[in-house]
Amino acid sequence: MVTSIEPVTAASARFQCETCELRSHSICSALQDEELREMNQVVRQVSLDAGQIVFFETDPADFSFNITSGVVRLSKMLADGRRQVTGFLYPSDFLGLAVGKDYTQTAEAITPVRMCRFDRKDLTRMYEKFPKLEHRLLEVACNEIVSAQDQMLLLGRKTARERLSSFLLNLLSRSNLGERLIGEIDLPMDRADIADYLGLTVETVSRTFTKLRKDGLIEMPSKNRIVIRDADDLADAAENPD
Amino acid sequence: MVTSIEPVTAASARFQCETCELRSHSICSALQDEELREMNQVVRQVSLDAGQIVFFETDPADFSFNITSGVVRLSKMLADGRRQVTGFLYPSDFLGLAVGKDYTQTAEAITPVRMCRFDRKDLTRMYEKFPKLEHRLLEVACNEIVSAQDQMLLLGRKTARERLSSFLLNLLSRSNLGERLIGEIDLPMDRADIADYLGLTVETVSRTFTKLRKDGLIEMPSKNRIVIRDADDLADAAENPD
């Protein structure tokens, strides 16, 4: 559950959005200064500690969020405890596209997280006023569909080695938004999260990390730190069984 | 490739949309009579034979479609031929949400198919004129995201038996749009399509059909015809390993 909800005064909030460095990446990029100011009227800053739930998969879907810092894990569970992680959200990612009455997955902070929270009713009013916003959101939704399809291919047809390689490459491109790809990435999630994201077990994930390391494709300065020696080689590994 | 593209005269087209029985299910439900008439100016009816490609996964994404009859299979391939079927589209389904320059998957008719084809440029103009249309499309996109997540859970964590049971239940609910669930469904796709959709092999799909039949969960009057004896029992099978 949400720990701290700090209402933002009109003045400070306005200031914040205008100077927000994520503005060009997030859905806010659809809005002009003037329009953004209006968004500010309905946004609240929210902070979560690592491990806290943003929402649970049957909660009424009252809010949407824009991650401003930290990482959020999305997942679905079966009654017997089997879990599928459906995604990891980073700063500038939008959370809560759901169209129905309730959320269909659980969102949990895996690091300390800050985000902008919107009441979905307010957001609906914003859509009507600024169709550009809805257009942008459709764009976001389409991108999500495309990655979901990639993930289906991964889960349905790829080997453990291909899965982990694909995953690392994804993280690499996301962690360097717009910049050139430097070869080092940080893993804020633990092995169980990775396993549940890739449809594997922790043991297989661990063994596969070891193999990639022994094959010289990656280095592991620490458990949560991966250096990619050659992104092209890893891209091969991501699409060739073995 | 598209075989027959029949331009529709303004008069006949107008008539068609107004009396289209799928109107309330498709994206057209967002539009009033007057607005729909305008959509008609930019739509073309397209017919395909079974087996024909609608578009290929690297083609420029110039068109979007509304299926009016038949079934379309969506899929992605790896270089070595492994294939993941990402979905089956039925009448009233929208095809071509892609946001990028190119399609990211292949669409192929698996039965004779008819659809309404839109030039994406025209569609963009329509969005601007009728924001309701874009709103509706966002709704469609969100639904697609939700099913994609269900499919990830299926591919990542379910057993063969659970996968096939889930699949049959999905078909059951889709093939009876809005009506009560009668227990019989038609399988327009072959075993290879099902296998590639569920992340299995044809052999496993076949064996699993046999098991479900022997367990009394389904009957198979013919290869492409399935009778669901008890939807609740099948729903159990869809979420319990074994």
Add this chain to the structure above:
DNA sequence: CTAGGGCTTTGATGCAGGTCAAGGCGAAAC
């Protein structure tokens, strides 16, 4: 500095589903 606990890795073994190989079966062609 040492002990404890939670992650991660590694090893040994098992099994669900893949692979390989025959048959079956129904529809279309002749």
Add this chain to the structure above:
DNA sequence: GTTTCGCCTTGACCTGCATCAAAGCCCTAG
């Protein structure tokens, strides 16, 4: 009717990943 051909099913065997079990490795608390 009978041949053929493409799909589907079944059987025998194999394997990649899961499962079960036991160390290792931090990190934190005392």
